[in-house]
Amino acid sequence: MGFLDDDSRGFLLSMDLLIALIPLTILMGMMVADMDNVLYTVQSSVYQSSLERVGADTVNTLIKTSGSPYDWQDIGTPQVIGLAKYDTKKEAPVQNSLSPNKLVKLKKSDIQNLLGPGYDFYLDISTVEGNRNIKRVGTLNESVPNVVRIERLVLSSNLEVVSSLEGTIRDAGESRPYTLTFQTSAGSIENYDYYILVVNRRYDSVNIDVNGNNVVNSSHINVDTKELPMEINETYLENEEDFQDNIVTVTPVSTSGASMDVYVVAVPKDTSNTEITYDNIEPNYCRFIFYIWTV
Numbered sequence: 001m002g003f004l005d006d007d008s009r010g011f012l013l014s015m016d017l018l019i020a021l022i023p024l025t026i027l028m029g030m031m032v033a034d035m036d037n038v039l040y041t042v043q044s045s046v047y048q049s050s051l052e053r054v055g056a057d058t059v060n061t062l063i064k065t066s067g068s069p070y071d072w073q074d075i076g077t078p079q080v081i082g083l084a085k086y087d088t089k090k091e092a093p094v095q096n097s098l099s100p101n102k103l104v105k106l107k108k109s110d111i112q113n114l115l116g117p118g119y120d121f122y123l124d125i126s127t128v129e130g131n132r133n134i135k136r137v138g139t140l141n142e143s144v145p146n147v148v149r150i151e152r153l154v155l156s157s158n159l160e161v162v163s164s165l166e167g168t169i170r171d172a173g174e175s176r177p178y179t180l181t182f183q184t185s186a187g188s189i190e191n192y193d194y195y196i197l198v199v200n201r202r203y204d205s206v207n208i209d210v211n212g213n214n215v216v217n218s219s220h221i222n223v224d225t226k227e228l229p230m231e232i233n234e235t236y237l238e239n240e241e242d243f244q245d246n247i248v249t250v251t252p253v254s255t256s257g258a259s260m261d262v263y264v265v266a267v268p269k270d271t272s273n274t275e276i277t278y279d280n281i282e283p284n285y286c287r288f289i290f291y292i293w294t295v
Helices: 006-064 100-103 108-115 186-191
Strands: 082-087 091-096 118-125 135-136 146-155 160-170 179-185 194-199 206-210 214-215 227-231 244-252 259-268 284-294
Touching: 006 118, 006 146, 006 186, 006 284, 082 244, 091 100, 100 118, 100 227, 100 259, 108 135, 118 179, 160 244, 179 259, 179 284, 186 194, 194 206, 214 227, 244 259
Parallel strands: 091 146
Antiparallel strands: 082 091, 118 135, 118 284, 146 284, 160 259, 179 244, 194 227, 194 259, 206 214, 206 244
């Protein structure tokens, strides 16, 4: 009989194998735990990237397109929401320049329809200078663990200028007419009032006609007049189904060193004429901040 019989040698071999498997088992356990962490990290990254993509696509649609139809703010609920001004002559949106009249009509459900189910959001548009609020939609839920914040720089104002003579009317030693055009339709006239806003610097008289009808004359303005809003009688405006040009003729009386800017402003019905001011039509750089999360 040997020192170790066959059964004893088998027992020792099993013990050696078991001892050898202990660190391997520990190593495998650590690898599985790390794999779980890796999978969680990958899933989290994919989820975050997906949320960021949805948010970015939504913001781009809002600020770079006018929506469908482009004049949805005049005719009712949009098929697709968009906030950029629309240049009817170029037949294209003015990217990153937001329409005040679209902002007035914007509802939470419009953006929600763009996002689809499973998401919630908060939109905050405020001026860069002075942090004056332009528009807020929704409510920010600060208890949500994963919120994506997207910020863009845009141009907007409180009221919408549809045409202007800015930096053009200057004393040239003689009286001469200036012209500008803007477009209206039956739908736009139904939804908006149109104003002539004169920003005057020492002119003592001016005549402004719209399609040959007098709107501003020497009885309305003098050398001390700084700003003058005058509503355009809607019967003076083109009132067809499709947009048509209106012709504005501005004839200032020459005054040494004088200058004048003239704006055509479209405002929602029943807007007070006290709101028709240069401060409210001047475009300002604004922070467009969009928060999005899943629900």
